[in-house]
Amino acid sequence: MTKKRILISMLVLLLAGWSSAATGDEDGSRLWLRLDPAATTATITGVKGTAMTELQTYWQGGPIVLKRQKGMPQDGYTIKSQGGKTVIAASGDAGLLYGAYHLLRLQQTGQPCDALDISEQPAYELRILNHWDNPNGTVERGFAGKSIFLNPDPARMQMYGRANASIGINGTVLNNVNAKPEALSTESLLKAKGIADQLRPYGIRVYLSINFASPMRLGGLKTADPMEADVVKWWRDKVDEIYKLIPDFGGFLVKANSEGEPGPQDFGRTHADGANMLAGVLRPHKGIVMWRAFVYNPQSSDRANQACEEFMPFDGKFADNVIIQIKNGPVDFQPREPYSPLFTAMKQTAMMVEFQITQEYLGAANHLVFLAPMWREFFSFVKPSSLRAMAGVANIGDDVNWCGHHFAQANWYAFGRLAWNPSLTSGQIAEEWLAQTFFAPNDNTPQASKSQILDVMLASHEACVSYMMPLGLHHIFAGNHHYGPEPWYKPAGVRADWTPPYYHKADATGLGFDRTLKGSANVRQYPDELCRLYNDINTCPENVLTWFHHVPWDHKMKSGRIFWDELCHKYDDGVHQARHFLAVWDALQPYVDGQRFGEVQRKLRIQARDAEWWRDACLLYFQTFSKRPIPQDMEHPVHNLDEMMQFRIRISNYENPACGYTK
Numbered sequence: 001m002t003k004k005r006i007l008i009s010m011l012v013l014l015l016a017g018w019s020s021a022a023t024g025d026e027d028g029s030r031l032w033l034r035l036d037p038a039a040t041t042a043t044i045t046g047v048k049g050t051a052m053t054e055l056q057t058y059w060q061g062g063p064i065v066l067k068r069q070k071g072m073p074q075d076g077y078t079i080k081s082q083g084g085k086t087v088i089a090a091s092g093d094a095g096l097l098y099g100a101y102h103l104l105r106l107q108q109t110g111q112p113c114d115a116l117d118i119s120e121q122p123a124y125e126l127r128i129l130n131h132w133d134n135p136n137g138t139v140e141r142g143f144a145g146k147s148i149f150l151n152p153d154p155a156r157m158q159m160y161g162r163a164n165a166s167i168g169i170n171g172t173v174l175n176n177v178n179a180k181p182e183a184l185s186t187e188s189l190l191k192a193k194g195i196a197d198q199l200r201p202y203g204i205r206v207y208l209s210i211n212f213a214s215p216m217r218l219g220g221l222k223t224a225d226p227m228e229a230d231v232v233k234w235w236r237d238k239v240d241e242i243y244k245l246i247p248d249f250g251g252f253l254v255k256a257n258s259e260g261e262p263g264p265q266d267f268g269r270t271h272a273d274g275a276n277m278l279a280g281v282l283r284p285h286k287g288i289v290m291w292r293a294f295v296y297n298p299q300s301s302d303r304a305n306q307a308c309e310e311f312m313p314f315d316g317k318f319a320d321n322v323i324i325q326i327k328n329g330p331v332d333f334q335p336r337e338p339y340s341p342l343f344t345a346m347k348q349t350a351m352m353v354e355f356q357i358t359q360e361y362l363g364a365a366n367h368l369v370f371l372a373p374m375w376r377e378f379f380s381f382v383k384p385s386s387l388r389a390m391a392g393v394a395n396i397g398d399d400v401n402w403c404g405h406h407f408a409q410a411n412w413y414a415f416g417r418l419a420w421n422p423s424l425t426s427g428q429i430a431e432e433w434l435a436q437t438f439f440a441p442n443d444n445t446p447q448a449s450k451s452q453i454l455d456v457m458l459a460s461h462e463a464c465v466s467y468m469m470p471l472g473l474h475h476i477f478a479g480n481h482h483y484g485p486e487p488w489y490k491p492a493g494v495r496a497d498w499t500p501p502y503y504h505k506a507d508a509t510g511l512g513f514d515r516t517l518k519g520s521a522n523v524r525q526y527p528d529e530l531c532r533l534y535n536d537i538n539t540c541p542e543n544v545l546t547w548f549h550h551v552p553w554d555h556k557m558k559s560g561r562i563f564w565d566e567l568c569h570k571y572d573d574g575v576h577q578a579r580h581f582l583a584v585w586d587a588l589q590p591y592v593d594g595q596r597f598g599e600v601q602r603k604l605r606i607q608a609r610d611a612e613w614w615r616d617a618c619l620l621y622f623q624t625f626s627k628r629p630i631p632q633d634m635e636h637p638v639h640n641l642d643e644m645m646q647f648r649i650r651i652s653n654y655e656n657p658a659c660g661y662t663k
Contacts (some may be wrong), residue, residue, distance in 0.1 A: 013071050018272075020371055028401030033164050033411055035108060036060075049093050050201045051100040054162075058104055061113050064088060066096050070301040073204075075170065076121030079103055094170065094203035100294035101166040109432060110255075110441025119422075126288075126352070126389035127419035128171035128207065131162070131396070132252065135183070140176050141358050141482075143184040143365035144397030144404035150176055152195055161202030167416025170206050172444070173391075177255040179209040179294065180229070181217040184238055193245040200248065207290070212274060213262035215236075226277035230238035236281040243285045251287035252278055253325070259297045262439045263285035272314040279319035290352065290391070291318075293326045293342055299497040302513070302520035304330040307342050316348030323388055329380045330522070331503075333361055333393075334474040335465045336374070338534075338544050339381045341525035352389035353378070357411045359395065361482050362464055365404025367607045368581060368600075369464045370457040372414040372426040384422040392419070409437065410457065430457045438592060445591040452584045459577060465543075467574025467611035471567060472512065472547035476500040476618065484610070484649050485617045504546070506625045510553050512546030523548060542566075553626045564628045571615040572634040578604075617644040 035058040042059040044052050046066035055064055062084065067090040072078070077090040077099035088099040102120065106113050131138040137150035138323075148156055164172070174192055175183050182188055196206040215221040215234040225231055233629055242249050254276055256263025264274030275291040282289060295310050296303045307330060318324065324346070329337025333356040341463045343351060362369045392415040395403045403409045410433045417429050434454060439445045468485070469476060477500070478486040487506070490499045505513055515522035516535045523534045534540050542558060545551055555563040582604040589597055616637035619630060621644075630636050637644075 015622035026593045027595060028406050028409065028599075029159075030414055031159070032401060032433055033159075033162060033166060036105060047093070047096055049096065050165075051088070051096040054097070054104065055100050058107075060107060062086065064103075066100075068092065068096075073121040074125060074617075075168070076119070077102070078120075079116050079118040081116045086113070087118060089392065095205055097165050097311055098168055098661060105166070105432065105436070106438075109435040112118055122168055122420045123384055123422055124352075124387065124389050124419055126171055127413075128173060128290075128391045129167050129169055129176065129357075129394045129396075130173045130184060130209075130251075130354070130387065130391050131394045132176040132358075133174065134176050134177075135180055135188070135639070139397055140178065141356075141393070142395075142397050143358065144395060144402060144408075145399040148396060148398050149191075149195060150398075152191075152344050154196065154198060156398075157195065157198040159241075161199045161204055163412075164204055164416065165202040166274060166414055168420035169416045170203050171207055171250050172199065172394075173207040173209055173253045175209050177209045177253060178259070178261060179211040179255070181211045181214045182422045183208055184210060184214050184218055184242075186241070186566075189242060189245055196246045196249070202555045204367065205248050205250040206246065207451040208242075209254055209255065211248060211262065212254065212256045213265065213266075223267060224262065226264050226269055226274045227267075232277060232281065232402055235278060239281045239287070243287075249285070249287060251282055251321075253290045253292070254278065255292045255294065258292070270314060271311065274319075275322045276319045279321045283319075283321055287321070289322045290325045291322055292354070293324050294332075294341075294354075296497065298497055300497070302515065302522055303497050304522050305520060305525065307340060308345055308525045311342060311349075314349075315346045318349050320350070323352045323552075323565065325352050325354050325391055327354045327356075328375070331474060335362055335461075336472070336543060337474065338526075339378050341522075343382045343386065344527055349618065351389055352386045352391055353382070354391045354393065355415060356393040357395045357415050359411075360393075361477065363607060363610060365395070365408055366603050367464060367610065368405065368407045368456070368460050368604060369411075370407070370414070370426070370430060370460045371411045372418065372429050373458060373461045373486060375414070375418055376426050379418075379422050390415075390419040401515050401599075405603055406437075406596055407457070407603075407642055409433075421598060426458055427454070430454055437597075442543070443591070445588075448620055449491065449588055449591060453588060456584050460581065463574050463577035463611075464573070467614045470574070471551075471563075472549075473504060474547060475503040478649070481649065484616050484647070486645075487618055487621045488645060495547040504622075505550055508623055508627070510551045511567070511622060511625070512550045513548075514550040515548045519550070530653055553628060556662045565627045565631050567622070568619055568630050569634055571619055575608075575611045575615050575635070578608040582608050613644075613647065617641075617647070 036058045037057055041056050041065040044055045048070055051066055065085050065087045072091040075095050075098060077088060077095040079099055080087050088096055090096045090099055090620050113662045133147035133149055138145040139147055189547050192206055212222045215224045219234045221230055221234060255261050257265040264270060275289050278289045293307045293311055300306045326340050326342050331337055331338045359369060367617045395408055395412060409422050413433045414429045417424055431454060435441055474483060476487040478484050478575050479489040487500045487504060491503050503513055504511055525533045537549045551563050553564045555565055557566040559566055585601055585604050616639055620637055620641040
């Protein structure tokens with residue numbers, strides 16, 4: 001992109017921001033970059049580029065020097081106050097840009113910008129967004145409109161680049177892991193080139209998800225066997241074509257032999273065979289393969305076991321430019337899961353964690369659920385240093401506010417900040433984000449009010465777990481979507497592991513999946529200390545109790561209640577928390593612009609109502625097995641089970657559930 005084009009696009013964005021501010025409303029389109037243009041252009045000298053442009057536009061302080069300095073870590077930077085100037089140093093343009101955004105963040109959040117002595121470098125070389133965008137513009141598990149890559153708008157792409165660079169994200173996978181072969185067509189590659197050209201000034205490399213059978217479906221070959229010479233040649237030629245168009249192309253993301261997607265096992269080969277073949281053709285270009293470990297089949301006695309069973313035999317046998325991309329939990333992005341044991345089982349293979357930023361199982365774009373606490377919980381078990389990279393399934397669409405819910409923007413922000421520094425606390429990240437989006441440091445919002453909404457963000461994940469699936473329950477969603485509860489869903493002809501009873505195992509004895517040594521033995525996949533902890537019902541942490549145990553209804557809990565009563569109270573606590581979130585927000589009306597206040601308020605009302613739906617449906621259903629009364633010291637359901645079982649969510653299309661119910 002030319003400098004003139006960049007400046008024109010920035011002017012368009014600035015005018016849009018001024019227009020919004022003039023009405024007293026904001027639409028969320030500026031994300032956390034609600035920076036006011038500087039009244040006078042600051043004196044910025046040194047290395048010219050995007051970092052200089054950003055600082056000249058938004059920096060309101062004294063002179064800045066941008067300089068390249070050899071020997072610094074990749075993407076790292078220093079910011080130092082020297083002789084009346086602020087000096088940002090880095091080994092390359094990306095580091096200078098990250099340093100510039102760090103300085104602007106200090107300014108925006110009201111931090112001191114003199115006497116600086118800052119040195120930063122990212123924890124991971126690769127910090128990547130995975131977009132699940134389809135060729136027709138729909139987004140799988142997307143709740144914020146259509147793909148921003150369908151007809152890429154230069155101003156939109158520029159804002160996307162700025163937002164990602166400001167939090168250190170340096171890669172983006174443009175298309176769905178359930179990839180179509182046409183993603184590698186020349187027409188599609190030319191579009192990818194256009195996007196790469198627009199994102200390059202912001203230090204972002206593009207990647208593509210591929211369909212493993214592309215040599216057959218796109219190239220007309222009779223096989224996609226990774227050991228066949230013609231197949232290898234097809235891939236080599238295709239990779240050469242890509243790099244001629246996009247010299248800094250990052251590589252491939254692969255979902256293979258999972259949920260019907262083709263893979264090397266279709267041809268009698270292994271995951272290592274398939275990944276290493278692709279790694280070989282990418283190696284001359286310094287490209288990488290991100291090979292997903294999300295695998296399961298209907299024959300498995302425990303879906304949580306399969307990733308270890310399939311990948312452990314090949315530990316140490318993958319090429320050095322292959323990274324195994326593993327979901328944070330062993331099943332599928334549930335509101336709470338223990339970490340995937342593959343992270344501590346594999347010792348000789350490069351790994352990266354895949355978090356889900358989009359709220360597929362967490363109320364879509366209707367519920368306020370801040371995900372940093374969930375991701376920090378993962379890092380309390382998995383050492384950040386054991387990973388090579390982080391990936392996040394994006395929650396971005398063409399909605400004006402990008403994410404469908406203004407507070408969902410915080411999860412995009414949190415992912416980037418944690419990918420840069422996994423030791424940041426959830427509170428630090430939330431405070432940063434709030435100061436940049438809703439509450440400027442010197443505005444008239446009372447500090448007590450700011451603290452209350454911060455507390456809401458930090459409590460929101462646990463609250464969601466409570467009103468959806470407390471005490472280790474998981475995957476009890478409705479059959480045709482992942483929004484509302486249907487713990488009873490078990491139609492004839494549907495494979496067992498796609499139904500809630502497979503996971504909750506409710507019966508007259510109790511509730512939960514027995515993964516102990518006497519059950520599916522999933523606990524054996526964890527280190528010995530955790531295996532012993534999880535295997536004993538009396539020592540197993542209660543927040544994952546039904547994940548690992550079939551818990552008797554009368555089992556004594558740490559609270560002194562029996563398990564059934566504790567389950568009821570957890571659900572009810574979640575409902576009351578959701579109502580409290582709404583009350584806190586209502587009190588903020590004098591301090592938030594009208595548009596965003598009203599839009600968030602509407603979502604919080606939906607969330608409070610959904611929480612009641614979850615509580616009532618689940619407790620009334622599980623009560624048919626427990627045969628025990630709902631405790632008198634909590635709110636009781638107002639519907640009957642047969643009424644709850646007739647509730648249906650209105651869905652305008654599969655990826656964008658509407659707000660409300662029908663019968």
